[in-house]
Amino acid sequence: MLALWNEFAPTLLDGLRDTLYMTGLATLFAYLAGMPLGILLVATDKGGIAENRFINSLFGWVINIGRSIPFVVLMLAVIPVTRLIAGKIIGPTAAVVPLFIAAAPFVARLVESSLAEVDSGVIEAARCMGATNRQIVSKVLLGESTPSLVRGLSITTITLIGYSAMAGALGAGGLGDIAVRYGLHRGRTDVMILTVLLLIVVVCVIQLFFDLLSAGIDRRNR
Amino acid sequence: MIEIRNLTKIFSGKHQEVTALRDVNLKIDKGDIFGIIGMSGAGKSTLLRCLCLLEQPTSGTVLLDGVDTAALTGKQKLETRRKMGVVFQGYNLLMQKTVYDNVAFPLTLCGTPKAVIAQKVASLLSLVGLSDKAQCYPSQLSGGQKQRVALARALATDPEVLYCDEPTSALDSLTTRSVLDLLENINRTLGVTIVIITHEISVVRRICNKVAVIDASRFVEWGDTSRVFDHPQTDITLQLLGYSAS
Known part of the structure; x- marks a missing residue:
């Protein structure tokens, strides 16, 4: 096992680096787009701070459509967009584009559900104190839901690691690519197992990190 | 100071309309501790929500120092809200913020300098x-x-009036007493007009100098607490006082 690790460590660590690069960048961009979208959904929802049925259902539908396309299909379908944005369709950087497109609506729904958990009484109290909508979003909705948002971030990151493995099978590199090349094409079951183990460790570490972070910043139960 | 004129609030649902308040009139003077x-x-929570600008009346006016608050929009509405404090049954505190930050919250909303906030919060917490x-x-x-x-937070912006929605309903009798004593003390020392919505007769008896009894979307009796409670004129007041309806 150790010998195997020594032989494949450079390959696996390269793959891990690519996987984390794709996942990290896609998560970042997905939140840049998904966070405002989630806020918009909550704000324009029935009984929200800026109720607007038209905007709410319009973006609701866009998000639903985005979420209903399986990632493998989406990745192939957006190849022209990927080429336009990344300038190429192979490699980890190119994979960030479809990963971002798949994750943004996912993040929007996660953020929406986190913000919707905030007690409506607290929002009304802030309104009574003369808070503007902007202040309600930044100081009440986001401030009160931070632990829940962090848990959402861990769900997104781990889901994207899974997606990135699919992207890897289609030329993006990363750990998914190693599993396909060695595990499948060369019949190296041992390398396959090593890759799977590495993925398990990475996912556990990420989950643990965000769980501890979320619990550490939550002021409700202490 | 507060004058409610011909206030009507109708909630129109999909299948039916609910009249929560029907042509309500009331006057609350400065310095009163007024129980509703x-x-x-009966419509008391809706009334409070109209008073603190959370609901828009269907018709009628709510005058605060002669200004029709229902007609206010934008910045004026925000500033009027800062002239009133509201205390809720469920406290509605920010759970992720410290006691200090909760009390400071209304002040940070209007950009009060940090040093001023520190001083204000310290004095409110000691109060x-x-x-x-x-x-x-x-x-x-x-x-x-x-x-x-919640009370300290409601007082942070030096409001002229403090609205309390069932402030003691979730508290035991001993705690209720201390919160009511505190309200009375605030009324006396700071001169804040207090409006208390409640279903507990003991709360009104203990601290309110005036009371209005609301039933089926309108006021049925109002006046000095002692007069209303000593000479009840309506069945509903009798019931609230603990007598069975005659």
Whole structure:
């Protein structure tokens, strides 16, 4: 096992680096787009701070459509967009584009559900104190839901690691690519197992990190 | 100071309309501790929500110092809200912020300088007897302490009027007493007009100098607490006082 690790460590660590690069960048961009979208959904929802049925259902539908396309299909379908944005369709950087497109609506729904958990009484109290909508979003909705948002971030990151493995099978590199090349094409079951183990460790570490972070910043139960 | 004129609030649902308030009139003077008492569903919470600008009346006006608050929009509405404090039954504190930050919250909303906030929060916390809890979080406090924090928060912007929606309904009798004493003390020392919505006759008896009884979306009796309670004129008041209806 150790010998195997020594032989494949450079390959696996390269793959891990690519996987984390794709996942990290896609998560970042997905939140840049998904966070405002989630806020918009909550704000324009029935009984929200800026109720607007038209905007709410319009973006609701866009998000639903985005979420209903399986990632493998989406990745192939957006190849022209990927080429336009990344300038190429192979490699980890190119994979960030479809990963971002798949994750943004996912993040929007996660953020929406986190913000919707905030007690409506607290929002009304802030309104009574003369808070503007902007202040309600930044100081009440986001401030009160931070632990829940962090848990959402861990769900997104781990889901994207899974997606990135699919992207890897289609030329993006990363750990998914190693599993396909060695595990499948060369019949190296041992390398396959090593890759799977590495993925398990990475996912556990990420989950643990965000769980501890979320619990550490939550002021409700202490 | 507060004058409610011909206030009507109708909630129109999909299948039916619900009239929560029907042509309500009321005058509350400066310095009063005014109790509004009624059974569940009588319309008292809707009335409070109209008073603190959370609901828009269907018709009629709510005058605060002669200004029709229902007609206010934008910035004027925000500034009028800052002239009133509201205390809720469920406290509605920010659970992720310390007691200090909760009390400071209304002040940070209007951009008050930090030094001024520090001074104000310290004096409010000492007023409600929670100076030692400044760095605690609401989850570490008892119900009575949370309501004291809510009270301090409501007073942060030096409001002219304090609206309390069932402020003691979630508290035991001993804690209720201390919160009511505190309200009375605030009324006396700061001269804040207090409007209390409640279903508990004991709350009104204890601190309200005036009372209005609300039933089926309108006021049925109002006046000095002692007069209304000593000479009840309506069945509903008798019921609230604990007598069975005649």
